[in-house]
Amino acid sequence: MVNQSNKVLNKNITKLVNQTYQYGFSTSIEKDIIQKGLNENTIRLISQKKKEPKFLLEFRLKAFKKWKQMAEPEWPYLKFPQIDYQDIIYYSAPKAQKKLKDLNEVDPELLQTFEKLGISLTEQKRLANVAIDAVFDSVSIATTFQDELSKYGIIFSSISEAVNDYSELIQKYLGSVVPIGDNYFSALNSAVFTDGSFCYIPQDTICPLDLSTYFRINDQKSGQFERTLIIAEKNSQVNYLEGCTAPQYDTNQLHAAVVELVALENANIKYSTVQNWYSGNEVGKGGVYNFVTKRGLCVGSNSKISWTQVETGSSITWKYPSCLLVGDDTQGEFYSVALTNNYQQADTGTKMIHIGKNSRSRIISKGISAGKSKNTYRGLVSVTNKALGARNYSQCDSLLIGNLSNANTFPFISVQNSTTKIEHEASTSKIGEEQIFYFLQRGICLEKAVELMISGFCREIFTKLPLEFAAEADKLLTLKLEGSVG
């Protein structure tokens, strides 16, 4: 009896979750491109095009050397065809490179693209809540609110500009949290990164706006190698929002970003992401390969770093936003929703490394797997012998939709002192056919039913997102799971 009912309802759910990607379009804009392939010359050319100081070229070359000696990690629970790193364009920039003070100077077609994505900069500017550093392919084309932020001494610029304008800070902190040779993809990023954001919050300053970046992959073969660096000085606070969408393409696109956060004494950094890169079509063709290294360093005592992520896109996700809790009484948090559908694969989680005394961390991970996707939580909680009185609470919940999806949890816990308290909870549940029928019988349609159950499952995470982002995240999950029924 159950089998037949499964068949029917699963068909409906499958139909529902297989909605096509709405942001699949590309903009034709004149581009400045370096030929595909990766060697020392490519790197020198990138550095030259970007008029970078010498230390950065050396940084890149060192990273490239390191990268050549490394191999792709094999431990993730991911399967994908061999990536040909010589078949990738490592630099592509829209040609209008002159400094733009006003949005009116921006290529109208580009602005249209943003509008299609639902983030009209003009509108954003008027609403004045969020400063946006929009990254289009590799080069920042519009940075707003810089003037206002500079009144507080806050620096929010593209990392390319910062490299020249604030080279001391960059030299001091770049690679300090994620070392060049940390992993294969961070080495690659360090060698070829083209742009990203740089934020600096001075001492005793609470950033008056949520800082936001909208990343976007636009060129068919251009890999994206973003580099973000955020420094929060003593007693400062900042919220940073990152959102991604990418156009629909048939060939796979590589994305290897590095994000480094540094929190000094009493500083508080909250980093939120909503990720919706193109995830491939319903038979698993295409989609972005997303290999991201995100790490925060709570170096000063009593500092706090909080990661919140809503991951819905990419065909491959490899991402572990982590916290190094070095200072005493530091706090690390990781709140995550990862949704996979069709043939998407996600291996994501966090690392909490406790070094400081009484350091605390909290991990709440919610994985939703639909279609034939694989969704893996992988986490490390490591407490060193010095981290006396450390505490960790972890909760990993998985929700399965349909009979062909897959959820895994790999929590690693290592504790080297006896005064530490660790808690770990995990659950796996399934949106059942009888649950759906219950909704339907009460007159609630399938879409609403799934939406309600998913948002109930994710509520704990959504409440951690900034308000405007929470609405967006809810919309995004609905979009991913809502569809053609009824």
Added chain:
Amino acid sequence: MTLNSPLLEIKNLQVSIDDNEILKKLNLRINKGEIHAIMGPNGSGKSTFSKVLAGHPAYSVLNGDILFKGSSILDLDPEERSHLGIFLAFQYPIEIPGVSNEDFLRLAYNSKQKFYNKPELDPIEFLTIINEKLNFVNMSPLFLSRNVNEGFSGGEKKRNEILQMILLDSELSILDETDSGLDIDALKIISNGINKFMNPEKSIILITHYQRLLDYIKPDYVHVMQAGKIIKTGSAELAKELESKGYEWLKV
């Protein structure tokens, strides 16, 4: 619907699941204002019958027809049948983690409002309505903030079903063993709620094993179902007879 046509008419209904025929040429007519009790031994097809009326996708209708307000509903989805006025109180109400009872009830209510082009209610407006209905089944408003049926006792779950029935104000309500697992106080509360809800515009089908529910809710007809069809129909007296003699007595 013409004036004389029954609210529900079931004609020669044959239903199977996974190639097992469960309902065999079932016939039943229910008029507005009537309460029908369906009794019968385990496995006679009573629950199947209730699910088929509600449109559960696991069952295939092989033959026959179900007419509701004069038209066939066989091609309608479960949610459409619900909007048209068919309510099923589940024998085992489903738990829905993460979804508050209040949201669930409001969404159900608003879905029906929307279907009839009536205004949907915001949470505050809805609260006024639902608070009044809670009294029907002696439920505390605290139920609203709890997740749907999660951690509810057996009696609480059944009361929650009756609450939904009253809220959605459906014309035809099928109560599938709503009395099972209830203590005598809960049974009284629920029966009371059902009696208050009942009026000449509505009909109720009570599926039950026990006479005791019928002490509180007076049926107009009692049917005995066996092996997928109704083998005997009588008045409330029939239930009493069954109580003393058992089903064996009816076997031919």
